Amino acid sequence: MAKKTYALPNIITPANPVIFNPEVCNGCNHCVEVCQVDVYIPNPEKGKPPVILHPDECWYCGCCVNDCPRPGAITFNWPVQQRAYWKDKATGKVLRDSQ
Amino acid sequence: MTRWHDFIEKDGKPPVWPYPIHYDKEQEIDTDVLVIGGGIAGCWAAISAARKGVRVALVEKGDTVRSGAGGPGCDHWCNAPANPLSNVDPDEWAQHMAEAPYSNGIGTQIQCREDWDTLLEMEQMGGKIRDTKDEYVGARGRDEKTKLMISPRYTRVHSYIPGMQKPVTFKSNPEGKLNNVVIRVWGSTFKPILKRECKRLGVKIFDRVMVTSLLTEKGVQGARVIGATGFNNRTGEFMVFKSKAAVLATAGNWSLFLLNTELAGYNTFRSRTTTGDGTAMAWRAGAALTVMERTGIMMLSTGFKHTWYGGAGDASYENVPLVDANGKKLPWPTQGWEDAGAMRPTPENMEKIIKGIQSGEYALPFYGDFPAMPEVERRTTWRMMLGEESTTRNIIDSYEKGGFDPAKHLLQNYSFIEGNSPAQWRTAGGGPVIDWDLKSTLDGLYVAGEQTFSAGDHSYAAATGRYAGRKAADYSRQTGETKVSKDQVTLEKARIYAPVRRTEGIDWKELHAGISRAMQYFCSEYKTEQLLKMGLDALKEIEEVFVPRLYALDPHKLMRSIEDLSLLTHGQAIINASLARQSSSRMLNFFRIDYPKVDPPEWTKFVTVHLENNKVKAGELPLDYYGDMKANYEARNKDYTGVYKGK
Ligand SMILES: Cc1cc2nc3c(=O)[nH]c(=O)nc-3n(C[C@H](O)[C@H](O)[C@H](O)COP(=O)(O)OP(=O)(O)OC[C@H]3O[C@@H](n4cnc5c(N)ncnc54)[C@H](O)[C@@H]3O)c2cc1C
Ligand code: SF4
Ligand code: SF4
Numbered sequence: 001m002a003k004k005t006y007a008l009p010n011i012i013t014p015a016n017p018v019i020f021n022p023e024v025c026n027g028c029n030h031c032v033e034v035c036q037v038d039v040y041i042p043n044p045e046k047g048k049p050p051v052i053l054h055p056d057e058c059w060y061c062g063c064c065v066n067d068c069p070r071p072g073a074i075t076f077n078w079p080v081q082q083r084a085y086w087k088d089k090a091t092g093k094v095l096r097d098s099q
Numbered sequence: 100m101t102r103w104h105d106f107i108e109k110d111g112k113p114p115v116w117p118y119p120i121h122y123d124k125e126q127e128i129d130t131d132v133l134v135i136g137g138g139i140a141g142c143w144a145a146i147s148a149a150r151k152g153v154r155v156a157l158v159e160k161g162d163t164v165r166s167g168a169g170g171p172g173c174d175h176w177c178n179a180p181a182n183p184l185s186n187v188d189p190d191e192w193a194q195h196m197a198e199a200p201y202s203n204g205i206g207t208q209i210q211c212r213e214d215w216d217t218l219l220e221m222e223q224m225g226g227k228i229r230d231t232k233d234e235y236v237g238a239r240g241r242d243e244k245t246k247l248m249i250s251p252r253y254t255r256v257h258s259y260i261p262g263m264q265k266p267v268t269f270k271s272n273p274e275g276k277l278n279n280v281v282i283r284v285w286g287s288t289f290k291p292i293l294k295r296e297c298k299r300l301g302v303k304i305f306d307r308v309m310v311t312s313l314l315t316e317k318g319v320q321g322a323r324v325i326g327a328t329g330f331n332n333r334t335g336e337f338m339v340f341k342s343k344a345a346v347l348a349t350a351g352n353w354s355l356f357l358l359n360t361e362l363a364g365y366n367t368f369r370s371r372t373t374t375g376d377g378t379a380m381a382w383r384a385g386a387a388l389t390v391m392e393r394t395g396i397m398m399l400s401t402g403f404k405h406t407w408y409g410g411a412g413d414a415s416y417e418n419v420p421l422v423d424a425n426g427k428k429l430p431w432p433t434q435g436w437e438d439a440g441a442m443r444p445t446p447e448n449m450e451k452i453i454k455g456i457q458s459g460e461y462a463l464p465f466y467g468d469f470p471a472m473p474e475v476e477r478r479t480t481w482r483m484m485l486g487e488e489s490t491t492r493n494i495i496d497s498y499e500k501g502g503f504d505p506a507k508h509l510l511q512n513y514s515f516i517e518g519n520s521p522a523q524w525r526t527a528g529g530g531p532v533i534d535w536d537l538k539s540t541l542d543g544l545y546v547a548g549e550q551t552f553s554a555g556d557h558s559y560a561a562a563t564g565r566y567a568g569r570k571a572a573d574y575s576r577q578t579g580e581t582k583v584s585k586d587q588v589t590l591e592k593a594r595i596y597a598p599v600r601r602t603e604g605i606d607w608k609e610l611h612a613g614i615s616r617a618m619q620y621f622c623s624e625y626k627t628e629q630l631l632k633m634g635l636d637a638l639k640e641i642e643e644v645f646v647p648r649l650y651a652l653d654p655h656k657l658m659r660s661i662e663d664l665s666l667l668t669h670g671q672a673i674i675n676a677s678l679a680r681q682s683s684s685r686m687l688n689f690f691r692i693d694y695p696k697v698d699p700p701e702w703t704k705f706v707t708v709h710l711e712n713n714k715v716k717a718g719e720l721p722l723d724y725y726g727d728m729k730a731n732y733e734a735r736n737k738d739y740t741g742v743y744k745g746k
Pocket of ligand 2: 030
């Protein structure tokens, strides 16, 4: 069945400062509380990962990830243009954070 | 289902606002000391006031647990000359720091005298300040007996740029040993501890409340401060705080010149909450402000370029040698022991580097050569410094996940390859005039941390917060109750809620950009009286034409809208101060085409501005208005008892 296409405005960028793993996250909302700019709101469905409502206000402080009590529930995600470059000293090969 | 548009796609509608809406509700809170801003300075102010036994309320826009610039962490406890490993006398170091014109001698003296005590109190509360697990044995600067770790920063003079300050032989350090004034700390542990201690002491914490204005006696501009108003940025509920003394600690304004609200987060050096609210409310209440004209381009983390502390951070971290693309060492300081923690090359070395790039001597891009470092130094820089220095922990965690190994890999540096275009990002370094009690020119209003003019760093914020808290507590004991002016509250309520009464018009982002644009055009490196006056007209037009169209769909957007109004007011104060200074000044990074003389003696003074009956009044203060720093500090602090001994 074809997916319904909605008329949505452009997505705010960068849109995903973090990536949640719904298998691990239990929706405790601790990350919602530690974020000083209120990037998140609690998910309307209890037990589910928070909703990223204001990604454009994220300052990439990492507190939500660092303070999450469940390892692996939330992963930090640099926007494409902020990804680092580095170089292998032995081979001279230029590498990039391309997770 | 973690993005709002997922909900549209699934249910055909966005999620509903998750918090109850209470625009019509009002709460009144009565306290002795009111602390505005729960960052580093604010938390310390609340703790020290509460330890004096008075009632304290702490109001924070975010959540006190991690809010503010120091919320995520801190790895340098700067300028702690009273620490046991220091080789320089605290008063002499303070004097040295304050020699730079337009510095804040009062805050500096307090920092140098008291921030070691402050750090010991942090340790008492559970903060980690020593290498107790012997993780960094062998690292330079580590002291085996105390297990403190000294940093190479400021080991010679208080400067980031070698040669900017003449070499000094301190009387207290005649042999010229390293000064040892900066201590590495495990600051990611600090903020949650501060919040816990506030709670333990019975401080009433109001998280997610944005303070919007100061209340004054009879509502008169310039009168004693007797409280503040605010609103909850999740529910919209209005708050009236009645207090006997207030401590303002909302830090500075880091987004005034920043046009883009979408990409700002990882390229500025502060979170979006730092919008100059405190300075704007002090100005409207009639407090005198100073150093407001200092709004030069920041050399540190340039807007929309790579930042030291942001994503893909510049590799010029402490002790990491910088090399060119062929591995050739550059004459670039490495914030290391050999260059006394310098962060930027001297102008001569910079010229050498640029010429070298053009002639092909140095190949771009440059790299931070982590593998060349001794193992323990590399680990100290990578694990400890970046692990603790605020927003940088992301870097080590995410790069390692991406395969970066500092023992094998050189980390790219972005200098030069980003181009030369100037940053759209400037500092706003002013704040209220303060006296030796850290009191502003208004009775009942104290100031701490980056909220003070020419402020310093984390330890400065902690020490001045702790100091302002105890002074405010003392004052609150001597003063009586007063009645809040109903009219003042009514007017403020009308101002705050206007945007939620509208359903269309201009949103906060558009207004923000409009204000920033006006500041960029009319208060840039090219300043003249005509341009500055055009700037005031432009801001007035924004105030009269566009602010009345501002609309906000929920309490969060209302907060951002009211922040815009702070930016606008802050911009007006800056332009008025810029008009009042009729000279150029290198130290203030302030250049007027119509007054080109640089730092003429007759203008080497603080320019002040304040409002009287809503009219701008300019004034001045001598550069050393605070007098003999040691004598004045001692005269005002005979009762200082050092490290907290209570329970
Ligand atoms: C990435 C990074 C790394 C750093 N590393 C170091 C370091 O290693 N060593 C060092 O010495 N310094 C460091 N600093 C600087 C240090 O963090 C700051 O100097 C210090 O936090 C300033 O403290 P403050 O209390 O003045 O401001 P902040 O800690 O920023 O607190 C201000 C608080 O006021 C709140 N606020 C603002 N407006 C309102 C309002 N209207 N109502 C209520 N609350 C409001 C804010 O939400 C915020 O919590 C670093 C800063 C950054 C960003
Ligand atoms: S990501 Fe972590 S902190 Fe956030 S809701 Fe899930 S489990 Fe809780
Ligand atoms: S990284 Fe910081 S600002 Fe961004 S969502 Fe997490 S806590 Fe909030």
